[in-house]
Amino acid sequence: xxxxxxxxxxxxxxxxxSKLAKAIAHPARIAILQLLTVNDCTCxxxxxxxxxxxxxxxxxxxxxxxxxxxxxLEIPPRxxxxxxxxxxxxxxxxxxxxxxxx
Amino acid sequence: xxxxxxxxxxxxxxxxxSKLAKAIAHPARIAILQLLTVNDCTCxxxxxxxxxxxxxxxxxxxxxxxxxxxxxLEIPPRxxxxxxxxxxxxxxxxxxxxxxxx
DNA sequence: ATCAATTATCGTAATATTGCTATGAATATT
DNA sequence: AATATTCATAGCAATATTACGATAATTGAT
Numbered sequence: 001x002x003x004x005x006x007x008x009x010x011x012x013x014x015x016x017x018s019k020l021a022k023a024i025a026h027p028a029r030i031a032i033l034q035l036l037t038v039n040d041c042t043c044x045x046x047x048x049x050x051x052x053x054x055x056x057x058x059x060x061x062x063x064x065x066x067x068x069x070x071x072x073l074e075i076p077p078r079x080x081x082x083x084x085x086x087x088x089x090x091x092x093x094x095x096x097x098x099x100x101x102x
Numbered sequence: 103x104x105x106x107x108x109x110x111x112x113x114x115x116x117x118x119x120s121k122l123a124k125a126i127a128h129p130a131r132i133a134i135l136q137l138l139t140v141n142d143c144t145c146x147x148x149x150x151x152x153x154x155x156x157x158x159x160x161x162x163x164x165x166x167x168x169x170x171x172x173x174x175l176e177i178p179p180r181x182x183x184x185x186x187x188x189x190x191x192x193x194x195x196x197x198x199x200x201x202x203x204x
Numbered sequence: 205a206t207c208a209a210t211t212a213t214c215g216t217a218a219t220a221t222t223g224c225t226a227t228g229a230a231t232a233t234t
Numbered sequence: 235a236a237t238a239t240t241c242a243t244a245g246c247a248a249t250a251t252t253a254c255g256a257t258a259a260t261t262g263a264t
Contacts, residue, residue: 009153010129014136022127026252027112027120030200034116043211051111056253058212063251077210077261092201098132099194128222145241158223160242165221179231179240207264213257220251226244233238 017098020091023067028052029060036070036083043079119200122193125169130154131162138172138185145181 010018024030028050035041035049047057061081064070068087073080112120126132130152137143137151149159163183166172170189175182 010133014129014132018127018129018132021123021132025120025124025127027116028252030116030120030123031112034200044209052252053254054211055213055255059252062212074211075261077259079211088201092197095194095197095201098136099190099197130222146239154222155224156241157225157243161222164242176241179229181241205264207262209262210260212259215256216254218251218253220249222247222249224246224248226246228243229241231239234236 013094017094020067020069020094023063023069024091026060028057029064032057032060032064032081033069033083033088036081040080040082043081046081115196119196122169122171122196125165125171128162130159131166134159134162134166134183135171135185135190138183142182142184145183148183 024033031050032046035046043054043058043061046061047054050057052060061070061072065072068084069091071082071084073082126135133152134148137148145156145160145163148163149156152159154162163172163174167174170186171193173184173186175184
């Protein structure tokens with residue numbers, strides 16, 4: 001990623017925004033979010049919709065969880081993945097704020 | 103990135119959106135876009151505002167140009183970088199469309 | 205008690221990203 | 235003509251990302 005000192009010289013909102021952007025910077029993760037927009041899904045249900053191995057999907061879900069765009073309801077042996085509408089809306093508003101400056 | 107076959111199984115809009123997201127998935131590139139929102143800038147002017155070497159900034163500019171978020175007006179030995187408001191607005195609308203589905 | 209189903213994680217490989225220094229190419233200045 | 239300015243690119247190193255198969259861990263079913 002780079003030096004720690006470099007990160008410190010960007011504003012919080014710049015760093016936060018770049019992290020959220022990175023979270024949706026892969027078509028699989030966009031596809032996952034779109035699926036979750038329609039229905040809550042287990043990992044397997046997502047695997048069936050994507051051309052990826054289960055472990056890979058699990059990894060992408062982890063990335064989305066890391067920025068709180070989704071939550072995982074653990075009901076073993078399943079985990080039901082759910083959109084975090086709050087953060088989802090926040091990302092929208094952050095992006096809007098950014099683009100409306102122009 | 104991965105296999106060519108994998109990319110083909112995502113929709114055009116998913117791929118396009120992920121590419122645009124990737125373009126803004128770094129705080130330096132967000133900072134650059136914000137600078138260009140206020141003023142057209144040469145590479146050097148941007149270098150003076152960021153904690154990065156000239157070559158690194160040049161590379162980030164290249165990334166932004168790749169997705170047409172900015173244009174470079176070459177007036178040697180300078181290049182004046184300018185926001186591409188059209189694509190900028192398009193990214194905004196693409197994101198809005200995406201998020202409003204929820 | 206076994207076995208199947210589900211998911212997370214580990215280990216690994218291939219590739220991409222990010223950053224730098226050094227350098228080349230083009231133009232302007234002295 | 236020599237020098238300075240500006241920018242892009244090449245070359246390189248460190249790290250991150252993306253993908254897979256294999257494997258645990260957990261629960262449900264037989």
